[in-house]
Amino acid sequence: MGRRWIGSVVAAGVAAATMIAAAPAAAAGTIDKVGKVRDSGCAGRMIDHKAIIGETGRRLGQVELWYSSRNGGENCVITRSSVGRAEMIASLEVDRDGNKRWSSGDVRSADHGVYNSYAGGAYRTGTNRHCVRFQGLIWRSGDSGSAVSRWSHCS
Incomplete structure (x- = not known):
């Protein structure tokens, strides 16, 4: 059920992110990057986060x-x-046209791979006055979970 459930969450939560939803499981050492991704993490300060809870109720980590x-x-x-090496996705979408839903003028960045501690930073510049939506997914040892934000941080 794990991968099928995550696929459904991705398809529903990130409707236009078909590359993520259709991405095959990453083998150790492979990385799929979309848009702008920097391996050194994120600059600035953390302004929001969501816990990623697995299907078993176990906390797998968080998306920031x-x-x-x-x-x-x-x-x-x-x-x-928070569970060590795992397959992960970090995804950011920017609502460029102000309709608070994914549409053709919007942009996204995503990082998908097997990592020891974190995926990302998936980033976009020029985001002032644009709403963003962020998502994190973790698969590990038969457990999987995700967290998806609403369109927010619009100022």
């Missing part, structure tokens, strides 16, 4: 939204594992 005022505003997402 970071903000820096540089480059017209920069939002960045990290998915952090």
